[in-house]
Amino acid sequence: MKATEETPTGENNYLTKHTLRSWLLTTDHKRIGVLYLLTILVFFVIGAFAAALVRLDLVTPRGDLLSSEMYNRMFTLHGVIMVWFFLIPSIPAVMGNFVLPLMVGARDVAFPRLNLLSWYLFITGGVVALYAILEGGVDTGWTFYTPYSTTYANPQVVTMVAGVFIAGFSSILTGLNLIITTHKLRAPGLTWFRLPLFVWTLYATSLILVLATPVLAMVLFLIAMERFWGIGIFDPAQGGDPVLFQHLFWFYSPPAVYIMILPGMGVVSEVITCFARKKLFGYPFVAGASVAIAVFGFLVWGHHMFVSGQSIYSGFMFSILSYLVAIPSAIKVFNWTATLYKGSISFDTPMLYALGFLGLFTAGGLTGLVLAATAVDVHVTDTYFIVAHFHYIMVGGMVLAFMSGLHFWWPKITGRMYPELMGRLAAVVAFIGFNLTFFPQFVMGYLGMPRRYHTYPDEFQFYHILSTAGASILGVGYLLPLVYLLWSLKRGARAPANPWHASGLEWTVPSPPPTHNFERIPDGSGKVYDYPSPAAPPPID
Amino acid sequence: MDDERIGPTKNVRETERLHSHFVTREQQEDAATLGMWVFLATEVLFFGAIFMGYTYVRWSYPGVVEEASRHLEIVLGSINTGVLLTSSFIMAAGVLLAEQGRHRAAALALAVTALMGVVFLVIKGTEYSMVIGEGYLPGFTAQLEPVSRPGGGYYGALSEGGGPVPGHEELFFWLYFVMTGLHALHVAIGVILLAGLAWLLRKPQGISLNTVRNTGLYWHFVDLVWVFLFPLLYLAGHRL
Numbered sequence: 001m002k003a004t005e006e007t008p009t010g011e012n013n014y015l016t017k018h019t020l021r022s023w024l025l026t027t028d029h030k031r032i033g034v035l036y037l038l039t040i041l042v043f044f045v046i047g048a049f050a051a052a053l054v055r056l057d058l059v060t061p062r063g064d065l066l067s068s069e070m071y072n073r074m075f076t077l078h079g080v081i082m083v084w085f086f087l088i089p090s091i092p093a094v095m096g097n098f099v100l101p102l103m104v105g106a107r108d109v110a111f112p113r114l115n116l117l118s119w120y121l122f123i124t125g126g127v128v129a130l131y132a133i134l135e136g137g138v139d140t141g142w143t144f145y146t147p148y149s150t151t152y153a154n155p156q157v158v159t160m161v162a163g164v165f166i167a168g169f170s171s172i173l174t175g176l177n178l179i180i181t182t183h184k185l186r187a188p189g190l191t192w193f194r195l196p197l198f199v200w201t202l203y204a205t206s207l208i209l210v211l212a213t214p215v216l217a218m219v220l221f222l223i224a225m226e227r228f229w230g231i232g233i234f235d236p237a238q239g240g241d242p243v244l245f246q247h248l249f250w251f252y253s254p255p256a257v258y259i260m261i262l263p264g265m266g267v268v269s270e271v272i273t274c275f276a277r278k279k280l281f282g283y284p285f286v287a288g289a290s291v292a293i294a295v296f297g298f299l300v301w302g303h304h305m306f307v308s309g310q311s312i313y314s315g316f317m318f319s320i321l322s323y324l325v326a327i328p329s330a331i332k333v334f335n336w337t338a339t340l341y342k343g344s345i346s347f348d349t350p351m352l353y354a355l356g357f358l359g360l361f362t363a364g365g366l367t368g369l370v371l372a373a374t375a376v377d378v379h380v381t382d383t384y385f386i387v388a389h390f391h392y393i394m395v396g397g398m399v400l401a402f403m404s405g406l407h408f409w410w411p412k413i414t415g416r417m418y419p420e421l422m423g424r425l426a427a428v429v430a431f432i433g434f435n436l437t438f439f440p441q442f443v444m445g446y447l448g449m450p451r452r453y454h455t456y457p458d459e460f461q462f463y464h465i466l467s468t469a470g471a472s473i474l475g476v477g478y479l480l481p482l483v484y485l486l487w488s489l490k491r492g493a494r495a496p497a498n499p500w501h502a503s504g505l506e507w508t509v510p511s512p513p514p515t516h517n518f519e520r521i522p523d524g525s526g527k528v529y530d531y532p533s534p535a536a537p538p539p540i541d
Numbered sequence: 542m543d544d545e546r547i548g549p550t551k552n553v554r555e556t557e558r559l560h561s562h563f564v565t566r567e568q569q570e571d572a573a574t575l576g577m578w579v580f581l582a583t584e585v586l587f588f589g590a591i592f593m594g595y596t597y598v599r600w601s602y603p604g605v606v607e608e609a610s611r612h613l614e615i616v617l618g619s620i621n622t623g624v625l626l627t628s629s630f631i632m633a634a635g636v637l638l639a640e641q642g643r644h645r646a647a648a649l650a651l652a653v654t655a656l657m658g659v660v661f662l663v664i665k666g667t668e669y670s671m672v673i674g675e676g677y678l679p680g681f682t683a684q685l686e687p688v689s690r691p692g693g694g695y696y697g698a699l700s701e702g703g704g705p706v707p708g709h710e711e712l713f714f715w716l717y718f719v720m721t722g723l724h725a726l727h728v729a730i731g732v733i734l735l736a737g738l739a740w741l742l743r744k745p746q747g748i749s750l751n752t753v754r755n756t757g758l759y760w761h762f763v764d765l766v767w768v769f770l771f772p773l774l775y776l777a778g779h780r781l
Contacts (some may be wrong), residue, residue: 101562108562110572176579184572185562214583218590230776239605239709242558244597248590302737507544522565 013512015017015538022052028111028515032107034413035100035119037168040094041124047081047480050074055471056331058464063454071454072139079142082163085126087394088256090165090402091263092124092209093122093174096202099409102193102506102513103196104344105187105522110180110283112306120174125167132159141452143253146234148228158227161220168213169288171259175209178202187505190524193284196276196504199267200287204294206263209415212298216252219245243308254316258297260394261361262290265332268354271404272336276343279529282335289328311513315471322372326533333358347501353404356431360396364389382452386443388438396434400533404432410485411446411495417511422480436470441504503530570751577755580763588766591723594688595716595773604708609713610778612677617668618775621661622767625728628657629764630769631733632757640744641672647753654760655735658728664726679711679718705714715773729750729764735760 014030023031053074057065066074101109109115129275132138138160140148149157182203186195223245226232233240273280280286302310302318336358343352367389371377380386443461449456456464498507505522506513563569576685599606635650672678741747 072550101682106562110574112562143664174584176576176583180572180576183575186636210579211586212685214587215590218587222591222594225719229680229715231711233712239598239712241597241601244594248593251590339631510639516561 001187002433007249010484012514013510014515015415015512016197016515018483021262025116027108027116029097029109029112029115030413030451030513030517033094033096033121034175035094036122037413039119039123040089040128043081043085046130047078047086048473049243050078050081050473052471052475052493053420055468057454058456059461061456061464066454067537069139069455070137071493072141072452073133073137075452076138076141077133078286080129080138080164082394083142083256083260085122085129087260087398088171088180088209089122089174089210089423090398091267091405092178092202092205092259093170095198095267095405095409096174096178096205097117098200098413099506101152101181101185101200102200102412102509103504104182104185104519105190105505105515105518105524106181106185107518107521109177110185111177114173117175118170118177120168121170121173123161125165125170127163128158129163130168131399132156132163137294143249144220145249146223146226146232146242148425150232150234155227160223160509161193161223162203165217165224167222168217171209171213173507175206175213178206180212182206187522187524189526191286194524194526194528195287195420196266196528197269197280197283197286197290198263198266200234201262201269204290205262207291207294208259210295212252212259215248216256219248219252220237222248228290233312243305246308247301247307249302251298254301254304255294257295257390257393258293260351260398262293264398265290267401267408267493268333268336268357270504271350271354273360273529273531274408275354276340277346277400277531278339278529280335280362281338281341282331283528285331286335288332291326293325295503296328300325301378306374315480319374323369326365326372333362333365347424349403349420349427350408350500351430352424352427353407354402356434357397357400357404357425358446360392360431360434364392364396367392380445382450383445384441384449384451385397387451388441391441394440400430400434403427405483406485407498409506409532410488412506412511412513413498414489414492416488416492417495417499419484422484426477426480429480430474432471433470433475433477437467437474438470440466441469442463503528505533551613570749573755576759578756581758583643584762588642588723591716591720592769592773597711597718598712598759598778599773602712605665606713607708607778609710610665610774610776612672612675613717613775614668614671615775615779617664617671621664621668621675624657624661624664625764625767628661629653629761631657631677632760636754636757639750644742644745644747648739653734655732655739658732658735661728662725662732665721669718672717677710679715709722719771724766727766731756731760731763734746 012029023035026032026035053066054071057063059065063071097115101107133156136154138153138154138156140153140157144157144161149161182195182199208463221532222233226234231238234245236242269280283534284414300318301323302314306315318499347355356488367385371380371386371389379418407418407423440463444460445451447460448461449460495511497509497510500507505524508522509517559566560569563572631650632654633653635647638650641649736750738753738756742753
């Protein structure tokens with residue numbers, strides 16, 4: 001055990017062993033992070049393919065490409081895969097796994113074998129879900145609303161639900177591991193308020209993963225029971241209530257939305273402070289805001305149900321609580337902006353993505369306030385307005401943050417630099433493509449175009465064509481990194497230990513890190529984000 | 542496999558194997574214990590969702606729940622409550638014995654706990670067969686017929702003619718089977734864990750004290766779920 005650690009040169013790093021067995025039976029958090037990365041990229045491609053079909057189909061008002069049934073299956077496929085098999089594991093399971101132990105000065109996560117189990121559960125869940133698709137597909141939408149899912153949809157719903165159920169346990173295990181690692185494996189001297197904000201946001205995310213996912217598991221279980229047994233608590237004919245399903249499902253899902261944004265906020269906090277060469281402004285507030293978002297996230301589920309017939313007084317309360325979430329979110333945006341102020345900013349690829357995040361998350365967040373207003377929500381419920389809103393958060397926010405983090409830690413993960421110019425180009429292309437895809441959706445949604453419709457009146461065609469054109473550009477923005485990152489694995493320049501001159505314990509170890517991370521457990525009592533001064537030299541070119 | 546081994550030796554701490562990513566054994570033990578508590582928190586939320594469902598049914602049809610509740614086997618249910626509570630007591634005694642280093646006595650206590658878990662499951666199974674025998678298995682009391690629905694037919698729904706039971710008693714029995722079934726699954730897992738631990742505890746250095754403690758936490762949790770299930774399901778229709 002001790003022998004392998006004496007390799008500070010990076011010669012004997014975590015990637016040295018090449019056998020398949022050494023990967024499939026690994027308990028190294030870094031390797032598991034890489035396994036997750038490869039897996040979710042496969043799912044991302046599948047989900048993106050479904051989205052591409054949907055967008056292509058919507059170019060004509062009559063939907064000439066797909067049949068209506070196939071169209072429903074494709075948007076369901078897109079939603080299920082992107083939410084559960086890409087977004088939720090994206091930053092926590094890939095970068096959380098890889099970076100968090102390094103950041104807290106640990107040699108691994110608290111429970112390495114559970115960590116590996118979590119990946120296998122994820123794969124199993126994914127395979128089951130894909131099987132459901134091949135077997136005939138599901139057309140309920142990713143929310144599995146009853147009675148669609150229990151009565152009217154085809155039986156593959158059960159298979160699909162089983163896949164999500166299994167993947168849920170992998171989320172729980174990842175959350176559990178990250179919580180315990182943060183609590184118990186911090187290096188000596190590394191107090192809570194010396195932790196990088198990425199750790200704080202992952203901690204908040206993990207709380208949600210651990211406390212919300214079991215409710216989803218029970219809801220999905222009850223759906224399956226209703227299909228098998230024919231008796232159900234969600235069936236009004238038998239005395240049940242479909243609205244109960246909505247309450248339970250949304251008890252999970254709004255927190256899950258914060259699973260899909262909090263880690264992105266963490267990445268952006270790291271990147272902005274590094275590329276502005278400036279200590280993060282208002283650190284304790286940003287840290288506290290992360291936890292506040294996680295707590296408030298559990299209390300806003302009714303904002304999905306303003307038109308479900310819930311009592312108007314519940315509507316008031318959920319509306320107010322949804323507004324309250326805006327406060328910690330705004331605290332973060334203001335603090336990031338204040339960090340940039342008088343910073344020595346360099347526009348490297350991670351920073352470009354992070355700045356894109358800043359704008360798009362703000363747009364997505366502000367339109368969220370529009371939706372939280374009960375009266376306005378009635379007008380825009382189930383229109384493209386809401387589709388645009390959550391894509392601004394999930395794609396404009398989380399996917400850009402994921403790309404930002406991927407580029408930021410790519411040298412650490414692979415030991416190679418990616419081509420900087422290509423990186424910047426891809427970031428700009430993705431930003432333009434994204435806005436062209438989703439901004440028209442705000443407009444057409446406000447004009448009354450309902451979501452999930454296969455055909456639509458001719459007057460909306462203009463916006464749909466814009467949106468599809470944007471999606472094509474966005475696709476190029478995704479393909480470029482896929483190509484040049486793969487290229488960099490072989491041809492990229494060797495990465496030094498700290499290519500960005502960033503602060504943080506993960507940059508004190510060689511790139512790629514040795515198997516056991518730290519030869520000796522580091523001292524964590526240094527200041528967090530200890531950037532010298534705004535006048536310091538910019539990072540290497 | 543880690544931590545403090547149980548045994549008469551005073552120097553157990555030095556002979557310990559520590560996982561390489563932990564610095565001290567205390568840290569390793571604390572991590573495992575905190576991990577168990579967090580896991581139990583997820584379990585609370587898991588059961589919480591179905592308790593929410595129960596609340597809905599009870600709230601909507603209070604009279605129906607009370608009436609249906611009277612058809613459950615309250616004697617067997619009460620015996621089972623006694624069995625499970627006693628098993629928790631013996632589990633606690635097992636942890637105490639393990640702390641004192643009396644590994645054989647501790648092994649015996651854990652084995653008895655596991656055995657009582659088996660007794661619980663046997664009684665539960667008997668109860669199920671009685672309830673089913675009286676025709677209260679939801680979904681199967683009415684005749685099953687294939688029902689074709691838009692978007693593809695599926696089997697298992699109540700026939701259109703038969704219809705659901707007017708008073709929604711089926712919903713109560715459905716909840717009864719789902720809630721106690723999930724609980725029984727947890728008991729079964731606990732029995733396997735306890736039996737395994739008891740087997741390892743035969744030897745003085747067989748298993749760490751912390752593992753025994755954490756398994757105890759799990760068993761007490763399973764017990765606690767039953768403490769809520771019993772009054773909600775069995776006592777709902779009974780008044781003193």
